[in-house]
Structure formats: structure tokens, C-alpha cells
Amino acid sequence: MSKAPRPVRADGEATRGRILEAAGRLIAASGFADTTSKAIAAEAGADLASINYHFGSRGGLYEAVLAEAHRELISVDTLRRIAALDEPPEDKLRRIISGLVEAATSHEGWPARVLGRELLLPSVHIRVLRETELPPKLAIVLGVLSEITGIPPGDPALFRCFISVAAPCAMLVVAGRSLSILGEDFIDMPREVLVRHLHGFSMAGLAAVGREYRQSKDAAPADQAGDGTPSAG
The missing domain is CATH 1.10.10.60 (Homeodomain-like)
Incomplete structure (x- = not known):
């Protein structure tokens, strides 16, 4: 039995x-x-x-x-709720950035400081983030960025957009009080000012990349001759 x-x-x-x-x-x-x-x-x-x-x-x-620590920084459930909101994708991105700034600049708690150490000096254990934590979150954020730029998911240009948007937030995590002489300058900055700056900076870049992407797609047919060779013009 x-x-x-x-x-x-x-x-x-x-x-x-x-x-x-x-x-x-x-x-x-x-x-x-x-x-x-x-x-x-x-x-x-x-x-x-x-x-x-x-x-x-x-x-x-x-x-x-x-x-x-990564879940405390931002969870899959939080990202799913944001992505499902009935609001412009630009506002969704602002919510995501706001949540990251709040977590990264918090004076209390250990998650951001642990991640900051690992990002600064990666170990073999970072694989747990690459293999389990990041993929589902990345898919959601890429969906929001795709809505903003018009670049389809899977296009390398969209992943480059993600890097450009995420890098400043990652820098905030690394620039913790015990890890950088610049830590206090970042952490003591008014959070709303920081969110507004990061969001505005991101939106300007995304608009430029999206515009370039559309122009390249519109120009592609005109650059090809009828026999499949580049046109003289």
C-alpha cells in the first residue's frame, strides 16, 4: 500500500x-x-x-x-496588469518605468542592492534571471514597445529599443548607495522628476526609431527594380 x-x-x-x-x-x-x-x-x-x-x-x-529580488523589482503579474490596461501604450511604458524607479531607488529593502551587485559583477548564477525571470517579462515589455513604435515583435530593432529603455533603469539598480559614489545623487533625486525624464527620453528615442523603421519599409519597394536588382535611382 x-x-x-x-x-x-x-x-x-x-x-x-x-x-x-x-x-x-x-x-x-x-x-x-x-x-x-x-x-x-x-x-x-x-x-x-x-x-x-x-x-x-x-x-x-x-x-x-x-x-x-527580480520579482520584487517588477513581477510578471504587475507587467501583465499594466499591459492589459485600456490606455495608450505610452502610458503603460510610463507605469513600467515608474515601478522600476520606485524599486531601484527605495531606501529600504535588499532586492535592488542584491541585483545591483550581481549586475556589476555577474556570476554563473545570473543564469536564473536569463532562463526563468527575464523571458516572460521581456515578452510583455516588447509588446508594449511594439505598440509604441509599430515595429513587430521578433524584429531585432525592437530588442534594441528594449535595451535603450531598460539600460538607464538597470543603471539605477547598479548605482546603489553601497556600490557607487554616484548612488546618492541618483537615489536622492525626486522620483517623479526621474520618471518624467526617463519616460520622455525613451519616448523620443522610440519615436525616432519607429519613424526610421517605417521609412525603411516604405522605401524598400522603390529601391528595387522590376528584375530584382537595385534601381539606378
């Missing part, structure tokens, strides 16, 4: 949460390389075996911390 599956114990989930939170705080302060499993366990009020039980290894714990 087979045994019934063991139910997930609430105290086990609580222990996992404490370990994740403790690891996030310590790694934000000291970095992954200088944060030991022993220190994390002590901070969480757990034993060392709990780390392996819940996360498989110290590296597995760090990947869980990175994934949680």
Missing part, C-alpha cells in the same frame, strides 16, 4: 522564507562571496541543514535570492 504524500508543513515554508530573507539582507550588505551559509543560518534562526533541504545548496539559495 503506497503512502499518502506528506503535506507541506507551514513551519517548513516559514523557515524557507526566513532563510531567503536573511540571505537577501546579508548578501545585499556583504556580497555573495563574503556571505557564509553559517551566517545565513544564524541570521535566520535555522540550522545549516535547512539551507540544503530547502534550496539544495548555497548556490541554489543565491539563485532563489536573485529570482526573488
